[in-house]
Amino acid sequence: MTILRQPTRAGVRDAAAKVTAIVPPSPLFVVEIEGVKVAFKAECLQPMGAFKLRGAWHRLTAIESDLRSKGVVAFSSGNHAQGVAWAAKRLAMPALIVMPSDAPKAKREGTLALGAEVVTYDRATESREKIAAALAAARGAVLVPSFDDPWVIEGQGSAGIEAAAQMQAVGLGAPTRVVVPCGGGGLAAGLALALPDAGITVAEPEGWDDMRRSLEAGWIEEVGASPPPTACDALQTKRVSELTFHVLSRRGATGVAVSEAQIRTAQRWAAERLRLVVEPGGAVALAALLAGRVKVEAGMLVLLSGGNVDLAAYGRVLAGIS
The missing domain is CATH 3.40.50.1100 (Rossmann fold)
Structure with missing residues (x-):
């Protein structure tokens, strides 16, 4: 696909104005973890259940x-x-x-x-x-690609504009670290544009952590030929795009991977502590935080990106059945 333009922060701000005109901001929850207040952006509560x-x-x-x-x-x-x-x-x-x-x-x-x-x-x-x-x-x-498109990236970044305003309103100040689920990287790249002063950490399921490996290598690394099964259907992207990779690479973004068990723990935590239904792919950033893959710090923003669960599978997660 030929990209006619690059995504920009100005485009993110335009997208935020468009989105604000049709849907209210998704809620921001604040929970104290290890003595630090952490903000959670509940994109799982969007009208169709995700930031998309x-x-x-x-x-x-x-x-x-x-x-x-x-x-x-x-x-x-x-x-x-x-x-x-x-x-x-x-x-x-x-x-x-x-x-x-x-x-x-x-x-x-x-x-x-x-x-x-x-x-x-x-x-x-x-x-x-x-x-x-x-x-x-x-x-x-x-x-309309799911992430390899400048307008799509800018639109996803509108979540960062909202979150920054919400964090300021509750006295948390500007976001300093954003932890975000990553499949193709559209949301992460959009947030990187929206929040230029915040560090960006992408979270992915183990075996599907191609963005993490790509950022570490300095070039795009594809998912292997036989990736492990994952409950994160929304994050099964075998190759990130040049567009998202370059935005994140220029910003010095880093990545972490989490296990299926850690993802299930995060889903249960979200249900118990936030009263939120979060799908596996939407819970990977939270899983990274709870598993200690990302250090808790002041000004941290964690994206809960989706809540469209399979009810039978979700019931097993809540019951602790792997």
């Missing part, structure tokens, strides 16, 4: 009005799918989403309920990017 509506709204509203009738095509395991479907519905645009055949039932049903068309593929043998590109070309639709 931010990038989708910024991207779709940037499409020229005479092109909107052709609609959009996206590929996603569920949260970007629902974000695009949510935005398309509000703009009366057709939306087609390419989803893996093993996507969580709740996410697929949520996407359909928002009026989008769904085409499935086998994530082990087929390329979602190629399928989506072909469908978009056939329809004359706009392709």
Whole structure:
């Protein structure tokens, strides 16, 4: 895909104004951990259950009005799918989403309920990017990637603009360290642009920590040929994009990886301490904090990025059944 422009902080601020006009800020929770007040941004409480509506709204509203009738095509395991479907519905645009055949039932049903068309593929043998590109070309639709897009990155960064204002309002000051779940890096890159004075730490599941390895190496490292199973369906990105990697690399971002057991512990902690339902991929930043992979510090902001859980699997997590 040819990128016509780079994401910018000015674009993030524009996106924040757009998002503020249609949805209220997601809540900010403050909890004392090891004697330090830590802020948690509950993107799991967005109308479609994840931060993804931010990038989708910024991207779709940037499409020229005479092109909107052709609609959009996206590929996603569920949260970007629902974000695009949510935005398309509000703009009366057709939306087609390419989803893996093993996507969580709740996410697929949520996407359909928002009026989008769904085409499935086998994530082990087929390329979602190629399928989506072909469908978009056939329809004359706009392709909306989940992270490899400047408007999408800027839209996700609007969460940082909100969080900074909320932290200032409750006396915590400006964010100094942001811990954020990372799949392709769209949210992390957007936050890096939104909060230029804060350190950025990305969190990923073990075996899927390609952004961490890429940042350490100085070039993009792909996920291996046989990555381990993970409950974090939203973070199963096998290669980050040049766009997100370069934003994070320029900012000196670092990364950590967490285990499946640590992720489940974080989900239970969020339910018990915050009364929040957080999906596995949305809990990895919290898991990194609770597991000591990231040191607690004043001014810390932790993103809880999504809450679209499979109820049966979530019930097992809460019951302590691995």
